[in-house]
Amino acid sequence: MQYPVSPKVGPSRFRLFSPILAGATLRERLIACLGALLAIGLTGVISGYMFGQGPHLPLIVAPMGASAVLLFAVPASPLAQPWSIIGGNTISALMGIIAAYFIRDPIIATGVGVSLAIGAMSFTRCLHPPGGAAALTAVLGGPVVAGWGFLFPFVPVALNSCILVGLGLLFHKLSKRNYPHVVPKPAENTHQTIDLPSAVRVGFREEDVDAALEALDETFDIDRADLSRLLQQVELQAAIRSNGKISCADIMSRDVIAIGEASEPDAARHLLLKHNIRTLPVKDPEGRLVGAIGLRELSMSTETIGHAISRPAVARPSDPALSLLPVLTDGRTHAVIIVDDDYRILGLISQTDLLSAVARLLPKEDNAIPAVA
Structure with a gap:
């Protein structure tokens, strides 16, 4: 029996050149290149404008290049977060200066400096690989670095790092990337009991x-x-x-009870109770979905429901039905509204609809206990 082979895996002799980062796409790499180009260039320009140009102080230190690789190529990495870049480079440079100050042999000082940098970054939770280069630069930087002494970790290292991070924040925001990387909150029990979610x-x-x-x-x-x-x-x-053969279109309710956004709260409350539903889609005069409302939202005192609606969970008819599992088990969402590309309501999938579909996928047991009325 032959098993399918992933088309992404080629002959073994070419694996050395395969991408080593999971999720790395050409678009992401091009964005990283553009970000590094702008950030490194502007960091040098801004530093030069603030302190002038000349041999008395380097405009930008070499570790910033490595920091830019992490900042723009792997912005989700713990090693590329703002404190990692600023704290890691600054603390490491300080460790290098300390090593050079007490140890006259540069070879021994470099080893001690990098070692101290790793330890200090680990204890201060700002591990950053370019910090090792910052420590080396502090030891082997020559008379310019020696002349600045204990100011070198702050000017230009900390200054360069702060400018680089600031530009990175702006660039990632404009390119709609998640930076600083924020890990979504873990699932929580919304009912405020001690049970696990x-x-x-x-x-x-x-x-x-x-x-x-x-x-x-x-x-x-x-x-x-x-x-x-x-x-x-x-x-x-x-x-x-x-x-995955079961789509949202296969299990959604098509006769959807909805209400206009200009309706009064009493009308929405009446529909929810009459039809025994927990989520009521709210649409605008053109019939497009603008939100959802339930009894919880109706507890707010408003003249129209348009001021109390919540953001709805939506999906497309072709989406796999099982892809709704995380949404409908978050403890807050009771239904997902199925819409087209113009946000017109096509159907609705409740927790009951999805549970019924999942139950059909379970293996049938001969000795299953029959339901009791």
């Missing part, structure tokens, strides 16, 4: 991730929370791959 009661838990990391006995360049989130997404994608 429903989304994490089955499957792996945090202690399983810790045990796996301990068993592998290696350090990985990924935040622990990101690792858990990645594994959860792997589980979901595997389920979709195995049962």
